[in-house]
Amino acid sequence: MALSPNFHSRRRTDVDPARVPPGQYVTSGFPVLSAGPTPKTPPADWTFTVRGAVDRPRTWTWDEFRNLPSETITVDIHCVTKWSKLDTSWTGVSLETLLGGTRTQAQHVLAFSDGGYTTNMPLADISDGRAWLVYAYDGAPLAPEHGGPVRLLVPHLYFWKSAKWVRGLELRNQDEPGFWERYGYHNYGDPWREQRYTGD
Amino acid sequence: MAGTAIHGRLKWQLGTVVELVEETPNTRSIALALCNWHGHRAGQHVDVRLTADDGYQAQRSYSIASAPEDRNVVLTVERLADGEVSPYLVDELRIGDQVEVRGPIGGYFVWEATCERPVLLVAGGSGVVPFRSMLRHHRAAGGAAPIRLLYSARSQSALIYRDELTRMSGYPEIDIRITLTREQPGGWDGYRGRIDRGFIDLVAWPPADRPLVYVCGPTAFVETAADALVTLGHAPDLIRTERFGGTGT
Numbered sequence: 319m320a321l322s323p324n325f326h327s328r329r330r331t332d333v334d335p336a337r338v339p340p341g342q343y344v345t346s347g348f349p350v351l352s353a354g355p356t357p358k359t360p361p362a363d364w365t366f367t368v369r370g371a372v373d374r375p376r377t378w379t380w381d382e383f384r385n386l387p388s389e390t391i392t393v394d395i396h397c398v399t400k401w402s403k404l405d406t407s408w409t410g411v412s413l414e415t416l417l418g419g420t421r422t423q424a425q426h427v428l429a430f431s432d433g434g435y436t437t438n439m440p441l442a443d444i445s446d447g448r449a450w451l452v453y454a455y456d457g458a459p460l461a462p463e464h465g466g467p468v469r470l471l472v473p474h475l476y477f478w479k480s481a482k483w484v485r486g487l488e489l490r491n492q493d494e495p496g497f498w499e500r501y502g503y504h505n506y507g508d509p510w511r512e513q514r515y516t517g518d
Numbered sequence: 519m520a521g522t523a524i525h526g527r528l529k530w531q532l533g534t535v536v537e538l539v540e541e542t543p544n545t546r547s548i549a550l551a552l553c554n555w556h557g558h559r560a561g562q563h564v565d566v567r568l569t570a571d572d573g574y575q576a577q578r579s580y581s582i583a584s585a586p587e588d589r590n591v592v593l594t595v596e597r598l599a600d601g602e603v604s605p606y607l608v609d610e611l612r613i614g615d616q617v618e619v620r621g622p623i624g625g626y627f628v629w630e631a632t633c634e635r636p637v638l639l640v641a642g643g644s645g646v647v648p649f650r651s652m653l654r655h656h657r658a659a660g661g662a663a664p665i666r667l668l669y670s671a672r673s674q675s676a677l678i679y680r681d682e683l684t685r686m687s688g689y690p691e692i693d694i695r696i697t698l699t700r701e702q703p704g705g706w707d708g709y710r711g712r713i714d715r716g717f718i719d720l721v722a723w724p725p726a727d728r729p730l731v732y733v734c735g736p737t738a739f740v741e742t743a744a745d746a747l748v749t750l751g752h753a754p755d756l757i758r759t760e761r762f763g764g765t766g767t
């Protein structure tokens with residue numbers, strides 16, 4: 319381990335270290351990570367589809383989606399580019415609600431988005447009340463650069479799993495790596511085990 | 519141009535500082551000798567980890583400024599006055615010091631000299647760093663692709679790699695267009711003002727040429743430039759972006 323004698327922490331002292339995963343630092347800003355330009359889909363053109371290894375595919379329009387019961391949740395988020403943001407407030411629909419009516423044997427999910435972005439995760443990680451489809455941040459409609467009109471929110475995994483501009487979920491019998499997962503990022507991405515890159 | 523997955527674990531290794539170059543008053547290039555380095559692709563980055571005396575560690579990402587063909591891995595870091603890591607790298611690090619590094623990371627924001635499609639590089643400030651790797655790689659590998667770099671800096675003294683870019687622009691395949699946004703020296707006959715739709719329309723290849731586009735810099739810069747490119751008709755799937763951060767509040 320190299321010691322950097324003149325390096326001094328400027329970490330915030332008002333933060334409980336137990337809430338910050340290894341290698342992360344807390345920011346009050348809201349940085350943006352995306353691989354390409356920001357798509358701008360108006361809500362009227364937005365739909366959400368659950369398809370793949372399911373008894374029947376389902377699609378919700380914006381209005382149908384907004385009529386589902388929604389909740390406001392406050393969670394900590396952790397981006398693989400090292401920043402964490404605590405107590406972020408989101409409003410959306412639990413994926414339990416959206417997946418509730420679907421019968422499947424699948425164990426994997428590939429989320430897909432406008433702009434061609436995809437990300438994969440175990441179905442179990444998003445079907446037990448730990449994941450949401452969110453349309454508002456801090457009480458205001460979600461800005462396009464942060465994934466609006468609707469993004470996935472899976473706060474217990476690194477934030478690239480919380481796909482921006484999400485348009486649906488493909489349930490799969492076999493795991494299929496998503497966009498960043500194919501480019502060397504970890505397949506699962508647990509921030510508490512610092513699973514940033516393949517092999518971590 | 520498919521991405522290469524990283525096989526096995528990327529381990530932290532010690533890099534020894536072998537050269538320091540003052541690029542601008544706020545920016546320094548740091549050449550690192552690494553024992554266990556198996557090469558990189560132009561456009562990739564590394565993670566740097568610092569450890570303070572009390573054991574506290576901080577990590578940040580830095581693009582690789584050197585070409586895959588160069589001997590050392592070079593990083594170019596801009597000092598953010600209120601930053602935690604960058605002031606240390608720009609002001610404190612000395613030759614012979616060691617820092618921990620792991621990489622190379624990223625398989626999408628990369629460019630190979632074997633690709634012959636025209637390339638448009640759009641840089642804001644320190645966003646020019648991965649593009650120097652691409653330009654050097656183009657020269658070292660004898661690439662045939664025409665490359666055009668649009669580079670926006672605050673002032674002439676804030677231009678990173680100024681002399682090298684001037685030399686590079688002497689090659690027929692390389693075309694460099696610089697715009698100074700805040701302050702222009704007397705007699706400046708280059709462009710002024712920010713990179714916006716009008717500027718891109720004026721100096722970039724038309725969308726019909728289907729150039730491969732890379733945009734890099736502070737997040738707000740990348741948002742503006744990428745939006746302008748899409749509005750002008752460039753295909754979103756030909757635009758790759760790297761956002762360095764800094765969205766303020």
Ligand SMILES: Cc1cc2nc3c(=O)[nH]c(=O)nc-3n(C[C@H](O)[C@H](O)[C@H](O)COP(=O)(O)OP(=O)(O)OC[C@H]3O[C@@H](n4cnc5c(N)ncnc54)[C@H](O)[C@@H]3O)c2cc1C
Binds near residue numbers: 605648736
């Ligand atoms: C893939 C990638 C590659 C990068 N490559 C480079 C590179 O080649 N050269 C380089 O200098 N930096 C690069 N960066 C940015 C770098 O990782 C750090 O974010 C930067 O050095 C600031 O770190 P810090 O600890 O000094 O500041 P911090 O303590 O993290 O932040 C201090 C303040 O500055 C703001 N801020 C953070 N980043 C920026 C920014 N880029 N512009 C404006 N404000 C900002 C923060 O919001 C905060 O308010 C890269 C980032 C990424 C994600």
